[in-house]
Amino acid sequence: MKDGDETRQREDTPFYDHPTGGWGSLKSVARWMVKGRPSPGVLDTLRIQNKPGGHMCTSCAWAKPPNPHLAEFCENGAKATIWDLTRDRCTPDFFARHSVTELQGWSDHDLERVGRLTHPMRYDAASDHYLPCNWDEAFAGIGARLRQLDPRSVVFYASGRASLETSYLYQLFARALGHNNLPDSSNMCHETTSVALKSTIGSPVGTCVLSDFxxxxxxxxxGQNTGSNSPRFLHPLQQAVRRGCKIVTFNPVRERGLIEFTSPQEPGPMLTGGSTRISDTYLQVRPGGDIAAIAGLCKHLFALDDAGGGVIDRDFIxxxxDGFASFEANIRETGWDGIEAASGLIRADLEAVAEIYARSPRSIGIYGMGLTQHVHGSQSVQMLVNLLLMRGNIGRPGTGISPVRGHSNVQGQRTVGISEKPELVPLDRLAELFGFEPPRDEGRTTVDAVQGLLDGSVRGFVSLGGNFARAIPDQGRSDGAWAGLALNVxxxxxxxxxxxxxxDGTWLLPCLVRAEEDRQASGSQTVTMEDSLSHIHGSVGRRAPASGHLLSETAIVAGLAKATLAPNPRLAWDDWVGDYALIRDLIEATYPEEFKDFNARMFTPGGFYRGNxxxxxxxxxxSGKAGFTxxxxxxxxxxxxGDAVFTLMTLRSNDQFNTTIYGFRDRLRGLEGDRMVVLMNPGEMARAGLHEGQRVTLVSAVEDGKTRALPGMRVTGYDLPDGCVAAYYPEANPLVPLGWHDVESKTPAYKGAPVRIVA
Known part of the structure; x- marks a missing residue:
């Protein structure tokens, strides 16, 4: 990143001319303390958020340090907590006033702003309204419908926030019912990671822990936007920079969090306007160009090694x-012209980065969905593994590969069995513990589930949190199919x-949020989750529930299972709900190596490491070895x-978390208001004959016989590489075809869908 480039961005395109964090974050939190209408006690919740014995944030999955800051929450973590603990309520009276047809015309933001759901509700087709019901009625009605359906036609989706305890019971319920249809939000973001890392290093998760930084x-x-998606990560990055660590960023968008940071908890910089520059070098790689960029780094490493530098760790290799010889031959044969064309970067810049890497004995590779959400996303992740293996940068302190996860427990859900891949789950152990034969066939991914909705093979759908209909690719195509389901929970x-x-058969079941007290027969309950660095944390809610009619997610899942399944003395749903420690004992019995002494260790400061x-x-x-690919x-x-086709990247704003839209200020990009925008660089605008503020239609350029168009998009100049445009997720999801996904994992290619612009 050069100063001249930053100045040009300020002059020509929207730009946030302040550090990430700092007064901007404090003002944003203060504004949300008013706008979000939080209930009493929210400040006390924030005080202990992400601290041992406290409440674990429901926002991102970044690690919780053993020695937390005074405030161990970020701007978006505060928004998530305030959003959860609002005083606003969505009651039966609200549903009596508004038909479902009317609500279909409301915006996503307005639907969520109504407030917390307070009662279980059943959709009544005759009146087109949700009607209140009691929990016994809901469980009995849902259980009866589930028993009528072929288990293989039912999907159990999980959004990534539910605790380890709930997640374990959820997958157990699914398998006792007779299916492995357990997609979760990982299918839409980091399933590429699970597949690519499993095949190359034998582990589906990253290898780093906090001390490595x-x-x-x-x-x-x-391809990771730390400033908006995991802001607490900026603290260890700031400390790393201060002790001399070099940070190099490859990202098509200049994200402020990886450019400049001021910690709101440091009085000196806050008062003097000081900040820390995060990235020593910032290269705006083309979308999907990371394979080429990494190939360029590897190619120069071979050249440095040939010159006698001893750069490549051949003893480790x-x-x-295995597989090094084939990889080496491929990289040596790959020409610089192809590397520059595919990456959008120049050889000299890539060589300069390679030389820093060659001088750095301990290096870490970080990535996000900019790598995973492509048609060949698995190869992008595998190339980063190749780069790290060349210098033995996996399996030593201060080294490793670290995918940064989004949802607060999405990694943990996979750990305890929420997976459509039966080979990743100890099914024999489940059979031994619970006395039934789990199904062995492969379940449905998110893509498969949507396809099942379209072709009618999915007849029942249970969603443990989330907003599945908005998060999916080809959004809108399946909207009409939901009405035909026999069951939608x-x-x-x-x-x-x-x-x-x-x-007919749609039920809305309201649950506690993690910050609320979960009181069961044995008293107040603890739940646990796993962070991005494979550490397990206990979480205790202390706030009064939003309604006396709410149940915990754990109690809801157990209630559904008990109402559906034939009696089995080994499936002690009531006992497990009464004391979640019993569920943790089951998790330990199922995964004894990772969860040894689970109940005793769950409040370990910084979490306990389940190992890798x-x-x-x-x-x-x-092969028993790490694999070069x-x-x-x-x-x-x-x-x-090319030929008037642009690569569409979908983005999240600073004012949202996944499909939840908190507001309409994308502060860290200098954007505000309308989310129906298409960002492109001014040069591309001129070449396409477009002007600032012009309304256009984005049309999918995938030729599969289907028309996908998004009208009313406002053209906005922004600092992006040539050949690409950007638009917000989930609004732009209709332009990503269901079949446009990573070849290996079926992760939707939200960061690389071809589109045309129609003026």
Whole structure:
């Protein structure tokens, strides 16, 4: 990143001319303390948020340090907590006043702003209204419908926030019912990680822990927006920079969080306007160009090694890896012209980064959905693994690969069995513990579930949180299919789009939020979750529930299971709900190595580490070694831009968390108001004959016989590479075809869909 480039951005396009954090974050939190109408006690909740013995944030999954800051929450974490603890209520009276047809015309933001759901509700088709019901009626009605359906036609979706305890019971319920249809939000973001890392290093998750960031000498960032999606990560990054660590960022968008940061908890910089520059180098790689960029780094490492630098750790490669010879031949044969064209970067910049890497004995690779959400996203992740393996940068302190997860427990849900892949779950152990034979066939991914909605093979859908209908690709195509389901169960805290796509057999079941006290037969309950760095944390809610009619997610899942399944003395649903410690005992019995002494360790400061064999250089792969992978493409895109075709990247704003839209200020990008915008650089606007503020229609350029168009998009100049445009998620999801996904994992290609602009 050069100063001249930053000045040009300020002059020509929207720009936030302040550090991430600082007074901007404090003002935003203060504004939300008024706008969000939080209930009494929210300040006390924030005081202990992400601290041992406290409440674990429902926003991102970033790690919780053993020695927390005075305030161990970020701007977006505060928004999430205020959003959960609002005084606003969505009561039966609200549903009596508004038909579902009317609510279908409301915006996503307005639906959620109504407030917390207070009563279980059943959709009544005759009146087109949700009607209140009691929990016994809901469980009995849902259980009766589930028993009538072929289990293989039912999908159990999980959004990624539910605790380990709830998640374990949820997957147990699904398998006792007779299916492995357990997609979760990971299918839409980091399933690429699970597939690519599992095949190369034998572990589906990253290898880093927090202490690695205290010892690394270089951090390589690919496609991750720390400032909005995991702001607490900025504190260890700031400390790393201050001790001399070099941070290099590859991202098509200049995100302020990886440019400049002021900690709101440091009085000196706050009073003097001081800040820390985060990225030493910031390269705006083309969308999907990361494979080529990393190939360029690898190519120069070979050149440096040839010159006698001893750059490549050949002893490590010989002892711990396979596939190196094929990879080396491929990279040496790959020309710089192709690398520059696919990455959008120049050779000199890539060589300069490679030389920093060659001088840095301990390096970490960080990435987000900018790597995973492409047609060849798995190859992007595998190329980053290749780069790290070349210098033995996995399995030593201060090294490793670290995907940054979104939802607060999405990684943990996979750990305890929410997976459509039966080979990833200890099914024999479940059979032994619970006395039934779990199904062994592969379940449905998110993509498969949507396809099932379209073709009618999915007849029942249970959603443990989330807003599935808005989060999915090809959004809108399946809207009409929800009315034809025999059963649609939505477990939720607030009203959203998925709840107004209804049919006969639709139920809305309200649950506690994590900050609320969960009192059961044995007293107040603790729940647990796993962070991005594989540490397990206990969480205790202390706030009064929003309504006396709410149940915990754990109690709802157990109530549904008990009402559906035939009696089995080993499935002690009532006992488990009465004391969640019993569920943790089951998790330990199922996964004894990862969860040894679970109940005793759940409040360990910083969480307890469940371990990762790859961190110990134990490679749980077919060959028993870490695998170099030979790339077959230089671009992760399924189609290259050109002939008036642009690559669409979907973005999240600073004022949202996944599909939840808190407001309409994208402060860190200098944007505000209308979310129906298409961002493109001014040069591309001129070449396309477009002008600032012009309304256009975005049309999918995927030729599959279906028309996908998004009208009313306002053209806005922004600092982006040539050949691409950006628009907000989930508004732009209709332009991403269901079949446009990572080849290996079926993760939707939200960061690389081809589109045309129609003026």
């Amino acid at each position: 205290e010892h690394c000498e270089m951090i390589l960032f690919f 010989a002892e711990h890896t 939505q477990i939720a805290t607030k009203l959203n789009r998925s709840h107004v796509l209804v049919g 064999p790859a961190r110990e250089r134990q490679w749980k792969t077919t 030979t790339p077959t493409v230089l671009s992760a895109l399924g189609a290259e831009p």
